[in-house]
Amino acid sequence: MSTEMDRATLTCLACGAEYVDRWQCSCGGVLTYSEQPLPTGNTPDPASFDTRDGLWSFSEFIPEQPRVTLGEGMTPLVDAPYWNVEFKLEYVFPTGSFKDRGATTTLSRAASLGVETVIEDSSGNAGAAIATYAARAGIDAKIYVPASAKQSKLTAIKRAGATPIRVSGSRQAVTDACIEAVENGDGWYASHAWNPAFFTGTATIAYEIALQRSWDVPDAIVLPLGHGTLFLGAYYGFKALVDAGWTDSIPRLLGAQAAGYAPIADERHGDTAGTNTVADGIQIKSPVRHEEIQAAIEETNGDAIALSEDAVEHALDQLHSHGFYTEPTCAIAPAALDEYRNRGVVNPSDDVVVPLTGSGLKT
Numbered sequence: 001m002s003t004e005m006d007r008a009t010l011t012c013l014a015c016g017a018e019y020v021d022r023w024q025c026s027c028g029g030v031l032t033y034s035e036q037p038l039p040t041g042n043t044p045d046p047a048s049f050d051t052r053d054g055l056w057s058f059s060e061f062i063p064e065q066p067r068v069t070l071g072e073g074m075t076p077l078v079d080a081p082y083w084n085v086e087f088k089l090e091y092v093f094p095t096g097s098f099k100d101r102g103a104t105t106t107l108s109r110a111a112s113l114g115v116e117t118v119i120e121d122s123s124g125n126a127g128a129a130i131a132t133y134a135a136r137a138g139i140d141a142k143i144y145v146p147a148s149a150k151q152s153k154l155t156a157i158k159r160a161g162a163t164p165i166r167v168s169g170s171r172q173a174v175t176d177a178c179i180e181a182v183e184n185g186d187g188w189y190a191s192h193a194w195n196p197a198f199f200t201g202t203a204t205i206a207y208e209i210a211l212q213r214s215w216d217v218p219d220a221i222v223l224p225l226g227h228g229t230l231f232l233g234a235y236y237g238f239k240a241l242v243d244a245g246w247t248d249s250i251p252r253l254l255g256a257q258a259a260g261y262a263p264i265a266d267e268r269h270g271d272t273a274g275t276n277t278v279a280d281g282i283q284i285k286s287p288v289r290h291e292e293i294q295a296a297i298e299e300t301n302g303d304a305i306a307l308s309e310d311a312v313e314h315a316l317d318q319l320h321s322h323g324f325y326t327e328p329t330c331a332i333a334p335a336a337l338d339e340y341r342n343r344g345v346v347n348p349s350d351d352v353v354v355p356l357t358g359s360g361l362k363t
Contacts, residue, residue, distance in 0.1 A: 043245065068104060076089045084348070101204055115139060127162075311335040330358045
């Protein structure tokens with residue numbers, strides 16, 4: 001076990017207070033790592049870059065050690081001519097979603113701290129990922145889920161030996177119940193929304209995309225946007241690449257939110273009509289890192305829009321018919337790409353990457 005002195009410290013974005021370990025600042029602010037580690041030396045040759053350790057091949061950017069891993073990362077980046085984009089196939093991770101990026105780093109931190117029980121609240125994918133990596137680490141896990149959570153995701157949580165706790169009411173009610181348990185001392189909060197270790201894991205998507213494109217950054221990335229775990233992760237990752245001198249720009253970050261659950265998009269464009277229940281994985285009305293998301297959009301000349309159920313269902317049918325077997329929430333990003341093109345935000349000649357975030361086997 002590491003000593004307290006060699007653990008990466010955390011800093012509050014609101015007041016600047018520093019901690020060795022805490023899920024939230026005493027002032028209520030969100031925490032981030034006090035320092036972003038960066039590699040030294042010249043940009044490596046992409047042809048000889050060793051990727052045998054998966055996303056941990058980029059350990060020089062990650063402020064944790066790979067204590068809990070299943071070989072995750074280096075997901076395929078493939079041409080998708082029908083959409084005139086490249087798809088990043090995040091649904092081929094061990095638990096079938098991109099949330100494994102954050103789970104490996106979060107449980108690695110938990111293991112370094114000697115945690116015995118982790119607690120998470122999730123609509124499904126993050127819970128399955130945390131439960132699976134907790135099992136890998138030999139750490140108990142309690143996963144708070146909506147009462148309406150899909151049986152396939154509940155099964156994944158149970159099979160990993162974790163305890164699913166179903167909560168009636170809104171998605172916020174699930175979070176509230178989970179936080180109450182954390183504050184009662186029931187476990188360590190492995191939150192994909194609050195815990196900065198999760199975001200240092202999702203940042204690896206940027207390193208992989210850049211490497212797979214020989215350090216050529218796309219013009220834009222279109223991503224699902226709920227709590228912003230992948231959205232902000234991509235921002236942090238591309239920013240770190242620029243700071244390291246490996247690339248020279250950050251792509252435009254274009255978010256896709258579900259109508260009725262679109263606080264970022266509504267703040268930018270006005271309230272959207274209707275409710276999108278198809279994209280259930282991003283039904284978040286109050287993102288924990290709301291201000292960070294808006295700042296990342298502004299810095300990258302990005303945007304966020306809300307999509308209807310019909311648009312997502314149509315995009316899902318297109319994905320399946322072209323061989324991309326994804327879950328419904330995943331389809332919101334291709335649906336948003338069509339809308340961004342209709343609005344003239346994305347031009348036909350723009351170089352775009354779209355992550356496909358969850359497997360259809362979960363539905």
